[in-house]
Amino acid sequence: MKRGARELCWALLLSGGLHAASLEAERYLSPLKLESLELLKEQNEEDSQKLLWQWVNPLNLTYSESRNYDYSPSTRTKSYAIGVNQPIFKSGAIYHSIRYAKSSKRYGEAEISLKERELIVKALNALFTLQKLDREIQKQKLLVENAAIDVERKKEQFQAGFVDSGTLDNAILDKNQAEIRALELEDSRLEALKNLSDVSEIRDYRTIELPRFYWIDKESYLAQNLELERLRWDEERQGAKYKETVASFLPQISLQADYYHQHNQNTRLLSDGWNDYKTAGVVLSIPFFDLTMSHQVQSAKINHLKASLERADAKRSEENLYERQKAKLNILGERKRNASEDLKLYNSLLQDSIDRSAVGDLTEYDVKTMQNSKRSREMDIQIYELEEQILFLDLYAKIPEAS
Template sequence: MKQLSKLTLLSLIPLLAFSSEQTSQVLSDTKQEIIELKQKQIEQKEQYNKYDWLSDINLNGSIKKDQDSDTTRDFNLSISQDIYKFGGITSQIDYAKQLKKMESLSLSISTKEDLDTIFSTLLDAKINEINLEQNKLNVLNSEIDIRSKKSEYKAGELGISDLNDAIMTKNTLSDTQKELALAKLVNINTIKKYTSKNYKNIEIPSVKLMSKEIYLQNATSINYIKVENEVNNSLYEIKKSDYLPSLAVTGQYGYQDSSTIDGDDYYNYGLNLSMPLSYTSSNDIEQTRLDYLISKKELNDEKVSSETTYDEKVLTIKSYEERILLAQNDIKLYDELLEVNEEEYKAGYKTIDDVDTIRNSKMIRALDIKLYKLNIQKQILELYFNI
């Protein structure tokens, strides 16, 4: 990853602090334990891969009897250790290092996905609550509309179909209310899968929209493929060295005795130069080379995908900001209408239902602004959990 500027680091400090704190405070104990165990597993795997090029020391023992009933006993230690493999050893060590980075990034991505699910679902639950408030206000307006049309129908000024439409509208709103209440419960239950905290006590982090440059520089999906590219390159180098000459040092130390010869220690050591001759070596090497080339192309593809993701989020945010302005203009209009209708109500020209309808409509638009702000917050958080 490129070295970050001081400005970039400062902009990320709230997120970095939030990530470590929220992981411990929000995720359930079980999920935290799983994360810790996986991290330990990654570290153990790194140590294994780092020293995988070292050969085992073999402990051998045998007892044999020949046709003359002579018994021979042989006990020894032996080793054959590669000391040069045309870059294979250094590539193996580098592979272990890069693989640890890749798996740690994968674990980080998984953890952030869990956190994103928690906060995204929590925002959805809050959106459900606002939708329920709006629904109640719409029901009140619908009841006012039914009363008005019922009076007009009785006076012969309105047909039955218009009254029926008003009643059906209220019924639809009542059904929607039940659907919204259920959706809220589903969201709350989803949160319980990830945390033992009461959803009401979970604080949603306040973060601002980062620049595209910072996002692309720190996107985990991009950095993951970068490291994966290094892993595949190391595997390619290892695979090439598997089919090149290798130099190994060999040694053996043991003790042997028999029923006819006194026992004695023995040892030997030397160098062993070998090279495999394989009909399919070129195919095997080419496969790993193609894996490396594919990961390089996938990096370019992911950069485009991440840039598109950022642009889509920004467009969505701008759309909500424009809708906020429209709602604010509507509220100003409702304020003017409310003032006029309240005066006419006091003068006896308007009913209280007229005043209540406008007041409820104004409150609905005010709640729309809260909805739009929550959706903006949701878009920004999704970007932050991608880095």
């Protein structure tokens, strides 16, 4: 294309970031879809916080009460205790646990962004398809009208003895096929309306001003690709999980602390009443034997390798998608050029038909047929332009909204 490749953008987009994504979603998606996306975002935030602090052990509060009836009177003891057993060094496991939590959050955010793009693209695809079908229906009505004119022309020729019945039958069959195609397009329009209503509450699609997409260069597409970003964070989190698993079988140091508040009654060794005492210490623990250790480590390593391979494979798939869309775009461009050349020819032929009709060389049918053919080719150009926009949607679904 001229000036090389242009960035993918849309004319109505407000300025960027997550806020812009919400505005874009609000423009096209139904309240139920928006609420579902918000719940996914909230759940991802809660899950990430849970992972972020899972290395911190809980603070336990216990209460106990006991009686000893071996003595008379019986002894009675009540106690309250607060205790904690908190690892403060785990040979890197704590650090990698935090890495895993943060990368899991980014992974979840990328997944939600892809889900949002998928819904927006479904709505946009339906809107562009409906606009395209409107023009295809208009074009088909012109073709039906031309077919009806041809039937009348063949009927007159048959009655005059210039053509046989087979020629008239073929003209009638062509008209029937054109009418059937018009009905099929109406059915496709109903299906597109259903697809739109699945994700949106837009009532009149004809009143919606659609965005305008342009081409994007390959490097920018791959650099901004949300699917590749999701897999990059998956590779990151699986790598963190692997290192966390390895570190969990290495020495660790824990801080232990307890506070006791105990009440004694009728005891012989301790004075009656409430007594407080505290304990604190540091514990070094070294895993000595775990039958599943090698299996856990190897499984985590395999998950990391799988994530790396999946990311590399996805990059190749995205490159193939880009090249496929580029090839389709070139074909559409050629079709548009051919239609434009045909339109120039039809303009000349129509004027010639009007002039010849004025002197009686051609009939009104001939002029009407030429007018319809010209308008049909005009519809083709508009249809190709809409197909081009639909083509871009496969790429738009994978990149964030521009800022």
